[in-house]
Amino acid sequence: MEKKLLRLIAEEDKKNPLTDEECARKLFLNRSEINKLRQSLNIPDSRERRKPLLLEEIKRILTEHAGISERNITVELNKRGFRISRYSVSKVLKDNNLIKAEFENTEQPTYSRPARKDTGKDQVDPFSAMIGWDKGLRVKVEQAKAAILYPPNGLHTLIIGATGVGKSMLAESMYRFALEVKKASPQEYPFVTFNCADYAENPQLLLSQLFGYCKGAFTGAETNKDGLVAKANGGILFLDEVHRLPPEGQEMLFHLIDKGKYRKLGETGIVHEVKVMIIAATTEDIEKSLLSTFRRRIPMVIELPPLTMRPVEERLEIIKMFFHQEAARINKKIVVNYNVLRTLLVYNCIGNIGQLRSDIQVACARGFLNYMARDNEQDCITIDFSVLPVHVAKGLLNVKWNRVEIEKYITNDLVFLPDEGEPEEIKESVYIFPNEIYKNIEEEYQNLQKQGLPDEVINRIIGDNLEAKIIKIIRQIEKNKSKLITQDLKMVVRPEIVDLVQEMIKIAKAELSDIDDTLFYCLATHLNASVGRIKSGKFTANPHLERVKNDCPKEYKIAKEMAFLTNIHLGFELPEDEIGFIAMYLKALAKRGVNPKDSIGIVVVSHGHVAEGMASVANRLLGVDMVKAVEMSFEEKPEDAYERTLEAVMEVDHGKGVLLLVDMGSLASFGNQITRETGINTRVVTRVDTLMVIDAIRKALLPDADLNVIADSLIKGKNINVSPYEDVLFDAAHEQVIISLCLTGEGTAQQIENIIKEKVYEINENIKIITMGLINEKGIIEQIDNIKENANILAIVGTVDPGYPEIPFLPAVEFLKEDGCRKLLQIVRVRYNDSRPVYQDNFNSVFDKDLIIINKEVQDKDEALHLLADALFRKGYVTQNYIKGVLEREKIGPTAIGTSLAIPHGYSEDIIKPAIGVMTLQKPVEWCEGRKISLIFMLALNEKSRHEFQRIYRVIKNREIADKIKTAENVSMIMHILESA
Incomplete structure (x- = not known):
């Protein structure tokens, strides 16, 4: 040993x-x-064995990343292959004198910067402490960053959401982000927190705390005192539970927002000036609890979702984090039961993250008491149902609604070690003995009874849990059944049971055609345990027996026939409850139908967060897990999305080809390239929806399914006009070409060229028209091949179809009709945009020639605003009230950016259709104190116009583009500059 x-x-x-x-x-x-x-061999423990390598890596990280926090050291170590928690990192740093004062605060990064060029590559995002900051909360984080970055002092922000969703944490993260981007110290840029609820019963005292007071303002005011507003000058004032601020306080606050000025309580003549960004938070309905005048002055509203709306993956990460913290706090290993984890994911946690943490702490405290009561018999603290609060335990009833999604992330108990990073999953034996099922039923029943739950609720909980266990057993055995052979099984299952089950399987296969070997191993191990219990006089009730009889009559009937063999082989009858268990195994296996591993592969690809939902719904409805999803974010490059799609195709291909179901645009071009690169047959169908995915699965599972037949039937059923050219992957660096073709390359081809130029140049002047003749020394296919080497051919228009398979052909006769021109434009738009960011066309669509006013002479700022707003209204982009919002926002804070540009905007509720108005001025006008403006972009954009905001921001930021617009001689030039930006 x-x-x-x-x-x-x-x-x-x-x-x-x-x-x-x-x-x-x-x-x-x-x-x-x-x-x-280990001690007898003088081998150090795992911590000591790792210590030299860990210390060396930590020192390297501290050298590479000056000012890095403990949390981010941990992140970096995890990336480099160490499984270690932040608490262990903290201990190593302190024990080895690697920590300085600036590292003491483990939650916040330090803000001193090394004297070197900051590339931004090594920076850790200040929002990364929030679980989901780059996933489920990404949009919220982007809003928060935009609020901080908005010139000159940031946008006042209101954070709304239920108790415990993380409003304070978001505000603190915004502050850390502000310190980083402003390169300021906490002394230069303070963060002052005030909870309005603390003084809600005494409005006068509340206002005195906030704004300060002068001597004699009220009884007891013996000296002058500054308030929190003064302390926050130059930084951020965070007002928690702002709905508890009285109306007069809200009025004083919006005066502060408007003017940057305030008076202390009791003052009359003296006015104090401050520069402060206000972040407010509330759990209440802002329409009812805050004055409308106050609401309108806070332009940025960020709503944080409750725990129930967070993705399962993020909720699990939050749960893991809290168990890690408790394991570190009590310095003991914690084993969390599989069903406890499932319950914590779905129970009704009214207090959100705050309550979740409290409930986990309560469970850990009870588990610790049990550990102490057993005189430390075990080396760990066990968190099972017996230690859960009653309201948490009831949550197991909700698991059935989320079972498929939950089982993606949780399959076994988890172990949390005080000195380890990632929790370990308890591995199970190849053979899973159903003795554990019986034992668990008895233990769970006793534990739930102790908590005072009624029998009806207990039976539902145990019954649902039992179904999950049976499915889990099936998966475990299926995963390992290649290791299981009959002779090997007879070593752990009595031979007479193996013989009995072999006969039972014959009955099952005669009635159910889709039975595979998995049922054999499931029944063998199950009956081995149940027969032993029956012989010893022990019986276990099946809590789902009546449901099985009612919902699965066919399976129950077959199970009865199978159970009859027990009498012949073993000399006794199986009770009804056991017959119910057999029926449950039959049902669980029969649900899967044909083995998806032998079918055509299916991948759903979409822009934005769409594909995952369609794939999940289709998989769940048909009881399979064969459809993979790839989602391309709007900021992602098509090449990156292509790589992920390629991986998904290779994963689902089982030799019969792969069906790519995509929504639109550049994604339709992936199929042909994947086939060329991998040799895997692919077909692409566009305009995917959930019904199409379901139909595709159903057809793919048929024994004689054919990829081309399925793709053609989906296209026909959807009435999609799909041509082979959708499978072409364009090179964005190549020029775009349309070929005009006739017999000689003259005459008709040249006439077509002139018409194409007139129509297509409306989309892009850079598209090149090449005339070609069929009668030529070189063959027409060879000519096209030569052009394709250095250009993207969008279409061929002509009198003769060259029969080139990847390029759409439009006959000259059809093209010369009005409808033909429209068809060509449609082809060009789709294929031209395939080599551009997906959202580019949306950006161009917000500009209208009638909304561009050049070299205008105006008397003042108000005249310019009214002219642009009126143009937007007349064209139907905004309502008549839009100008009121524009003027109101200008009062809140001028919209000048830099020295010569302004971006006025109104409220989104007054926007009918997104648009941007542009005005260049003959003479600059004064916009606000010290700033004269000569270029105006009036932004009529709503909350769905995120990409348009990003694009216009890039235009504004680029001084060269702005200068070109200012000096442009006509509207067409400005349109061209904006479209090319």
């Missing part, structure tokens, strides 16, 4: 040495035996 242990440790991952617990599992010993053996 000594040699085995030495070999095991010699071969371990040096970054993550094996713990005594892991060694014990691998060598089939208990932990205490390993501990003694």
Whole structure:
């Protein structure tokens, strides 16, 4: 055994040495035996074995990243292959004198910067402490960053959401972000927090705390005192529970927002000036709890979602984080039961993240008491149903509504170690003995009874749990069944049981055509346990027996026939409850139908967060897990999305080809390129929706399914006009070409060229028209091949179809009709945009020639605003009230950017259709104190115009583009500049 242990440790991952617990599992010993053996061999524990390598890596990180926080050191170590928690990092830093004062605050990064060029590559985002900051909360984080970056002092912000969703944490993250981008210290840019609820019962005291007071303002005011507004000067004032601020306080606050001025309580003549950004938070309905005048003065509203609206993956990360913290706090290993984790994911957590943490702490405290009461018999704290608060335990009833999604992330118990990063999953044996099912039913029943739950609720909880266990057993056996052979099974299952089950399977296969070997292993291990219990006089009730009889009559009937064989082989009858268990196995296996691994692969690809939802719904409805989803964000490059789609195609291909169901645009071009690169047959169908995905799965599961037949039937059923050219992947660096073709290359081809130029140049003047003749020394296909090497051919228009398969052809006779021109324009728009960012056309569509006013002479700012707003109104882009919002926002804060440009805008509720008005001025006008403006963009954009905001921001930021617009001689030039930007 000594040699085995030495070999095991010699071969371990040096970054993550094996713990005594892991060694014990691998060598089939208990932990205490390993501990003694290790000490007898003078082998240090896992922490000590890792220490030299860990210290070396931490020192390297501290050298590379000056001012990095403990949390971000942990992130960096995890990236480099170390499984370690922040708490362990903190201990290593302190124990080895690697920590300085600036590292003491583990939650906030320090803000001193090294004297080197900051590339931005090594910076850790200040919002990264919030779980989901780059996923589910990404849009909220982008809003928060925009509020901080908005010149000159940021946008006042209102954070709304239920109790415990993380409003304070978001405000603190905004502050850390502000410190970083402004390169300021906390002294230069303060963050002052005030909870309005603390003084809600005494409005006068509340206002005095906020604004300060002068001597004699009220009884007890014996000296002059500054308020929190003064302390926050130059930084951020965070007002939590702002709805508790009285109306007079809200009025004083919006005066502060408007003018940047305020008076202390009791003052009459003196006015104080401050520059402060206000972040307010509330749990209440802002329409009812805040004055409308106050609401209108806070332009940025960020609503944080409740815990129930967060993705399962993020909720699980939050739960893991809290268990890690508790394991570190009590310095003990914590084992969390699989069903506890599922319950914590779905129970009704009214207080959101705050309550979730409290409930986990309560469970850990109860688990710790149990641990102490057992005199430390076990080396860990167990979190099972017995320690959960009653309101949490009831949540298991909700698991059935989210079972498929939950099981993507949780399959077993998790172990949280105080000195490890990622929780370990408890591995299960190849053979899963259903003795555990019986034991768990009994234990769960007793635990739930102790909590005072009625029998009806207990039966529902245990019944749903039982179904999940059976599915889990099936998956575990299916995953390992290649290791299971009948002879091997007879070593752990009595031979007479194996013989019995072989006969039972014959009955099942005769009635259900889709039964595979998985049922054999499931029934063999199950009956081995149940027969032993029956012989010893123990019986376990099946809580779902009546439901099985009613919902699965066919499976129950077959199970009865199978159970009859027990009498013949073993000499006794199986009770009804056991027949119910067999029926449940039959039902669970029959749901899967044809093995998806033998079918045509399906990948759904979409822009934005659409594909995942369609794939999930279709998989769940048909009881399979064969459809993969790829989602391309609007900021992502098509090449990156292509790489992920390629991986998905390779994953789902089982030799029959892969069907790509895409929504539109550049995604339709992936199929042909993947086929060329991998040899995997693909077909692409566009305009995908959930019904199409369901139809595709159903057809793909048929035994004789054919890729081309399925694709053609989907196209026909959807009435989509799909041509082979949608499968072409364009090179964005090449020029765009249309070929005009006739017999000679003259005459008709040249006439077509002139018409194409007139029509197509409306889209882009850079598209090149090439005339070609069919009668030529070189063959027409060879000529086209030569052009394709250096150009993207969008279409061929002519009198003769060259029959080139990847390029759409439009006959000259058809093209010369009005409808033909429209068809060509449609082809050009689709294929031209395939080599551009997906949202480019949207950006161009917000500009209208009638909304561009050149070299205008105006008397003042108001005249310019009214002219642009009136143009937007007359063209139907905004309502008549839009100008009121524009003027109101200008009072809140001038919209001048830089020295010569302004971006006035109104309220989104007054926008009918997104648009941008442009005005260049003959003479600059005064916009606000010290700023004269000569270029105006009036932004009539709503909350769905995120990409248009980003594009116009890039235009504004580029001084060269702005100068070109100012000096443009006509509207067409400005349109061209904007479209090319």
